[in-house]
Amino acid sequence: MDSFEERLKRDAAAVRADVSPELESRLQASLEGVAAAKPRARSNRPAWFWLASSLTGTAAALTVIALLNQEEPAAPPASIAAQPLLSVPNLNVRPAVLGPLEDELDKLKSDLEKAERVVRDDVETLLGEVPR
Numbered sequence: 077m078d079s080f081e082e083r084l085k086r087d088a089a090a091v092r093a094d095v096s097p098e099l100e101s102r103l104q105a106s107l108e109g110v111a112a113a114k115p116r117a118r119s120n121r122p123a124w125f126w127l128a129s130s131l132t133g134t135a136a137a138l139t140v141i142a143l144l145n146q147e148e149p150a151a152p153p154a155s156i157a158a159q160p161l162l163s164v165p166n167l168n169v170r171p172a173v174l175g176p177l178e179d180e181l182d183k184l185k186s187d188l189e190k191a192e193r194v195v196r197d198d199v200e201t202l203l204g205e206v207p208r
Contacts, residue, residue: 095103
């Protein structure tokens with residue numbers, strides 16, 4: 077490990093780096109602008125503050141528990157219970173007729189293939205290559 081460290085130091089010493097005055101002043105300003113972190117002062121809150129916050133948290137927890145443990149509400153009246161919650165719409169489903177669209181898609185693919193062949197032939201002619 078020591079030989080590796082020595083090689084690193086030798087290599088670093090061999091590197092020639094010129095620092096411009098502008099960069100040096102910016103580095104110096106950055107180093108001077110850094111201050112050591114000060115430890116935070118402990119807050120001097122009174123003991124009753126801890127007690128009040130504990131009681132508030134306990135009261136909130138008990139309220140949530142009480143709300144969650146309430147009895148289930150009574151059953152709704154019979155007139156409301158007889159109606160379905162969701163009604164399914166009457167859907168008239170027919171298969172899509174894609175015949176003309178599929179023909180048009182095939183024609184479009186054929187046109188694109190022809191265009192690709194023409195462009196390839198033109199590029200090969202311009203570049204002097206033998207067409208396939």
